[in-house]
Amino acid sequence: MTTTVTTRRSARKPKGDGHLRRAEILEAAERIFVAEGYEGATIRKIADEVGVSSTALYMHFPDKACILLEICQATIRNLLERNAEIAARPIDPASRVKQMLDSYMRWGLEHPNAYELVFCSTERPSAVITEEDATADLGAQCYEIFSGVVREIAAEGRLRTGTADSAAQALWASCHGVVALMITRPKFGWAPTDELLAVTLEGLMYGLLAD
Template sequence: MTSSPRHTPNRRGEGDRLRQDLIAAANRLLEAGASHESLSLRAVAREVGIAATSVYLHFPDKVALLLAVYQEHFAVLARHLEEAVAGHDDPAEQLHAVARAYCRFAEEHADVYQVMFTLPGPIGRVPREITSEERPGLPAILTFQRVISACADAGIAKITDPWPATLCLWGALHGILSLRAARPTLPWPPMDDLIDAIVATHLEGSTGA
């Protein structure tokens, strides 16, 4: 009588290492041109060199894997923004600094930035409230909101609700980054000049100047 094969548990740390390998493989495929629709767990497993069934030990579905990819990238972005803010005490300088840090991250990590915005939100497109854990970009955007609120408290931006102002500023920065990438032959001014114009318009427009 032949006994059935028994699963051998991973050594300590090997499971976490495989999880990181899967995230890295998914990211490589996305950077190489795979879309969130075309990416498959089978392709990710093949990239890592494991059986497709092994992926399910760490990610129940593709959405969970994509979320993990985005969480890592947005966590790095959030740290960059916090470091930029920490270098200044004046709220206006903080706003300029956080805007520059955001755009610098996007330009220095163009492939990563593209991957971060490949999946339409909300993740999974399910008719329910989306948790904070399912919004990997939220900590970065809340940094913007905190700085904009500080500008309002300092009297340099007459904003009654910082959240719409935050979304408008983020949208303007993301729009400029996307347009510069899509139309590189346009005679674009230096990025710092564009950032200063966006921030100045945002603040001065808020105060009625």
């Protein structure tokens, strides 16, 4: 999908709290990375979007690779925290899996730019690739928590087909497909979100679970 946006040139803003300005930079960069691609997202465009000078932006980030890496890590860390919280709930593992998948899809739809950047974009600059171990580790932890709950279901003999690994991968990939398509094909005549997510989850859980 090719998206074209016109980056607005904001009026220069007065100096503010560092953490607030840093958050503004990340939000602006996230939008521009998705719309323009990594190569098209220049420091000048990001600075103009925020309403600061390029020099001021460099006080927060040394280059755009560091901005992209921080966005990716924050996104994965947020999902990790959500998964860990749901996985620890004292309820049936099938219910936990369903809640985790529902949370995953809703988070993606609530944060389409971050989701598309982290889970759909194939562009990764070399400077980021060399620093991605931390992001990959967070992603692995996130998946391991989810697949661990699926393994609980498998251990109870409740899978209709496949193994814990294939079941976890099929569930995750299916939900990712729904989110990615809804984000990248917004003009398609999608059913109401709550209905579509409920049908997706019911279909997946009924197809995989024996009870």
